[in-house]
Amino acid sequence: MNILGLIVEYNPFHNGHIYHLSKSIEKTNATHTVAIMSGNFLQRGEPALFDKYTRAKIAVENGVDLVIELPTMFACQSAEIFSHGAITILNSLNCISSVCFGSEEGNTDILYSIAEILANEPKEFKLLLKKYLDDGMLFPVARANSLFDYIHQYENSDLSQKTTKEQLLKILNSSNNILGIEYIKNLINLNSNIKPFTISRVQSEYNSKEIDNSICSATAIRTSLKENCNISQLKKVIPEKTYSILNEKIDNKFFPMFDELFFDTLKTIILRDISNLKDYFEVNEGIENKIYKDIFTSNSLYELQLSIKSKRYTLTKIKRTLNNILLGIKKSDIHLVKDIDIVPYIRILAFNDKGREVLKEIKNKSNIDIINKFSNISFSLDDAIFKTLISYDIKSTNIYNSVYYRNNQGLVKGPMDFYTRPIYVK
Known part of the structure; x- marks a missing residue:
């Protein structure tokens, strides 16, 4: 079994995600796929357009085999914390062969070289970084300058020979490159056997607000829905399965969240x-x-x-x-969980028959708790990390649903994490 890991938000799942999924499977020769997906609140500090179960179901309908929730405490934070949580989950499963992410650079070797420096933090690099910070530079700028100086003063590598300062700054200022570097850095720090791959992003910039091709940014889709909640305008940029499920949600008065x-x-x-x-x-x-x-x-x-x-x-x-x-x-709670090297549980959101095969593999190779029903959770466990992570998942769902169910209040039974089971897609 060759299992590919993906780290996603799918907000919403669009044609670019279909491209990334198919290319990632092709590049890694994967037989099965696992997506670590943010729940109801996302990395840029905003709510997801639609609830986590709907987005997970759409992902499986479009070809992902198993969707696991990235705990809220990781999902809503900077690239460093977000990436640490996602990679730690994949590594904790003990059966993931590879992870493939989109990037502007499209070259794993370059991103890996940068990640190695950041993971190992050589003495010379730390001294350069301290100097720039002492000069009053903001951390991202200081880090970029320190990297460039270190690479060209202390390294004799392809990276030092092939990258100008402008190119390096461009790499370090691109959203998906930053995430990719952090993914690799965490793989290095965890001494993981998971192999990283990257796919070049196509046609649309991450923050582009234009819908002018069959592949556009999720930002453009969200902007369009915010200005006019008419999903028919998105038919050319989202798969039919996405369109059908989201159209049904809107018909049932579950409107996009902002x-x-x-x-x-x-x-x-x-x-x-x-x-x-x-x-x-x-x-x-x-x-x-x-x-x-x-x-x-x-x-x-x-x-x-x-x-x-x-x-x-x-x-x-x-x-x-x-x-x-x-x-x-x-x-205090972030400090408790941000450096963990094993995640104590996974929350299953959606799966298909191949996803069941992955779950069996996880059970055989990992000691991680697999949560299918929240009613099975014992809160008497003396595991502070488990209880901290799970409590924020429940709290964030409750806060999200206080608005999401505003037109369907009669469907709310209580804390909905306790009433919603993973979605099986046949």
């Missing part, structure tokens, strides 16, 4: 918890005072985000910070 829908809830939390805001992850350097001051004059979440944004705090970082406040994610 972060603005949580503004009133966030505002209440900020006003209530002003004395505790500094306890939330990424709330640093007194930014809680700026958040509290500006919440009174902001008429929307976007206005609040823009008022806090600065040279030091990018819009994406601000979105993640506010999302941590919304979900109640505390610094």
Whole structure:
């Protein structure tokens, strides 16, 4: 069995994902596929368009064999923490042969060379980094400059001979390259046997908002749905299975979710918890005072985000910070889980018959707890990491569903994680 790992959000699953899936299987000769997928809140600090079970079902309908939820505490954070959580899950399964991700660079060797330096952190690199940070540079810029200087001063490799400073900066400033480097770095740190592969992204930039080809960015799709909740306009850029399932959800009044829908809830939390805001992850350097001051004059979440944004705090970082406040994610809890080398459980969201074969393989080769029904969870376990991760999964689902089910309140039975079973796609 040759099992391919994928790390995804599928928000939503579009033609570019079909391309990536088929090319990844072709490149790795995989017989089975496992996707580690973010749940109801995502890496850029925003809610998923549709719930995690719907997105997982769509993924399996389009060719993925098994979808496992990436715990909320990893899914909503920076590339470093997000990647660590996803790679640690794949490695903990003890049966994954490869992982394949999309990147702007499209060259695993270059990304691997960079990841090795970041994973090993040679003394010379750390000294260069300290110098640039002491000069007042922001960390991403300081790291990029340190990498370039280290590579060209201390390494005699293809990387030093083939990359100019401009090329290296471009690699390090591209969203999917950053994630890819972090994936590889975590594979190195875990001494994993999983082999990394990459597929070049095609036709559309990650943040492009134009729908002008059969493959466009998920950002363009989300923007289109936000401006006009008419899924028929997306027929040429999403697979038929995606269209059919999402159209049914909208017909049943489960409408796409956007972060603005949580503004009133966030505002209440900020006003209530002003004395505790500094306890939330990424709330640093007194930014809680700026958040509290500006919440009174902001008429929307976007206005609040823009008022806090600065040279030091990018819009994406601000979105993640506010999302941590919304979900109640505390610094102490992140510090507890961010460096774990084995994940204590996996949550199954959807699978097919080949996915069942993978689950059997996982049971044979790993001691990881496989959660099919939340009602089987024992909260008396003395495992702080397990309980911390699972509690945030439940909490985030409850917060998400408080808005997602606004037109279907009669369907809410309680904490829906306890009432929803994995979806089997025949």
